[in-house]
Amino acid sequence: MEHTQDVDHPNRIVAVLAAAGIASSLTQTLVIPLISSLPEIFSTSATNTSWIITVTLLTGAVSMPVLGRLADIFGKRRIILCALVPLLLGSVLCAVSSGISVMLVGRALQGVANGITPLGISLLHDVLPAGRVGRAVALMSSSMGIGGALGLPLAAAVAQFADWRVLFWTMAAVSALILVLVRVVVPTDPARGRAGRFDPAGAVLLGGGLVSLLLFISKGSTWGWTSLPVLAAAAGALVLLVSWVLWELHCGHALVDLRQMTRPVVLMTNTASVFIGFAMYSQSLIVPQVLQLPTSTGYGLGQSMLGMGLWMAPTGLAMMAVSGPGARLSARFGARTTLMTGALVMAAGYAAASLLMGSLWGVAVSAAVISAGVGLAFGAMPALIMGAVPADQKAASNAFNALMRSIGVSVSSAVIAVILSTMSVQTQTHATVPTATGFRVGFLVGAAVSLLAALLARCIPSRGLLPGPAEQVARVMAEEEAGVQLS
Template sequence: MGIGGALGLPAAAAVIEYINWRGLFMADFVIALAIVILIAVLIPAPAEPKSYNTFDFVGTIGLGVALLCLLLAIIDGGSWGWGSPETIGLFAAALVVALAWGYWELRHTNPLVDLRTTRKHNVLFTNIASIFIGFAMYSQSLLLPQLMQLPTATGYGLGLSMLEMGLCMAPSGLGMMAVSSLGAHITKSRGAKTTLICGALVMAVGYACAALLMHSLVALVVASVIGSMGTGLAFGAMPTLIMNGVPTNEKASANSFNTVMRSIGTSVSSAVIAMILAGMSVHLGGATIPSQSGFRVGLLIGCFVAVVAAAISLNIRHTKQV
């Protein structure tokens, strides 16, 4: 993830700046196709054929529909109006479909997600913490690039081009990679719970640095590296906590569900940060742009959410590592 982030940010910025944004999606399509081919060629087949139960297509569709309704309402609720029929209808549909999906999953012999497993203490609190970690991780990606690219005429923007911004954000990916061995050492000696708490607190430090020193490009680059280091620690710990809390046959499903929880956090983050920046904007040269106070509030919210994630993680019980 760290290497991909370090390479992807400036590469994506270059494609958008010198070609167009459609070229970025085409490049992603080619990369995804290459990944499919590599998986088929390089990942070995099971040594012995295994019999599998019927795949839970109903559960898959139900979860997809519920998440689609929820995330659409969160992402577009600000522009539609939080009290609009569209937003309320999507939230209601998400709730109804989620309840029906849960009813189905609890009664299916081979459910997509074993909800009884997700109710286990450590799995439950890890998933809740993951929502907040996802929020904190994505807020940095929304705030710092915009702050770097705003014109210097604003008095707080740094006036970078998109490519320059991508290059300045690239070290954050390397920072995530750099802490991989440290995270493994902490998990081995102190447990994955400690690694997750440390990751969340390091993310909070990164946000605090950015909020206090947002006029300095060097400080923002350092803050992004610190935040990504915290993300690397947290993202390394969560799968371990999930795998230690579920039986062998549920590990893949439980980890996938944990990824969904993180995605919910990132989607909520995009809606909240967009709402803050839009609500705290100023007019400059005929354009409406986010204010300095809006950026600072967004950064402080990211810091607060990371601290909340650490507090939630305190409820996770120490278990034997696998």
């Protein structure tokens, strides 16, 4: 598809869409500082309040492919606006909730907005001049990590010094502002390439399968891996996802064109994305605990909740900083090289973290290095996907890639939780905390998974990319050498 060359104020478009992506990603870390307080706030058990995090993950996973297909049919800008509405309504519901049920409904609505980032990436390919796409897409791709990293210290500060409801009222105000800005600033994407009908049966089968799969992964350690609910979730996931594959292969208007997903470039990129998602989230589970554990443990760094958030803030800045260099690297050597480089940088960061765990600066710098690698990888994956699928499958294919990353995140949550709970010790205050060995094993697992992602990236074929945006962007940016700087 040709790029629109006469767009007014492209920097504003990038800024608004990136802000939308960051806002949607904030839903993942918004409640992390509140985890220990949630049972008291809602007068219920920790098991029940854990759903406040899980339900957002579930609705986000289901919404990504659904919104992606709807965007290919009805237009990406229109569906982004639609996705911002539940984010706004969900934030208001969370802010006014006095019981766990209303809170869960609000959090479920917030999760729908997780599909905004892949839609924004696809829209940037449609409306920006080719020379501006590379860095813009890299920045937009990193918005999920940027929002999570920058949101953590902000949420921690509010949780420590103000009422928790301020978090959600602020989220509601930000959502409303972004909704207006998207409506005013972002142009409608071209109608070329839109075709087909929505596949409700495919959406139900995939949604049910994903919910069952993520329940199995995220609740296995809590409910017991051999318990009846967990085994039922695993069986349900298998039956529903196999049924979905069979349905999609014979459906004339499939939710996700699986034949496109089996293209070697797309298949290998999506497989690598699972491991990138795993490695990305592992540090979010390990580093905050290392920072906050008391120094009396001998390896904890004794930071407050706010201090932890501030030391983690540079991780988001690191992702933002590599968007330009990553785009230029892709233009010169190809997105496959950028993906492989990002994975190797992540592995190096994890290796450094395992060696420097006793140093506050060492842990902070290592986390920033890991995040820089994530930023490089996140910028490369959409470029690979976009260059390998037809125009009318861009949003759906990009959303499916984001879904693969989300599955990697869920697997990471389960695996790291098992590692840290298995390698734990009881303190003098009878609290159970992970051992130093447990944290180091977690870091080394992150390094190993990152190396595996690099190997998968190396296996992505250099041939098989369709002529289109990726090649056009590469040519323009290579000619411009340093790329276009976004203000």
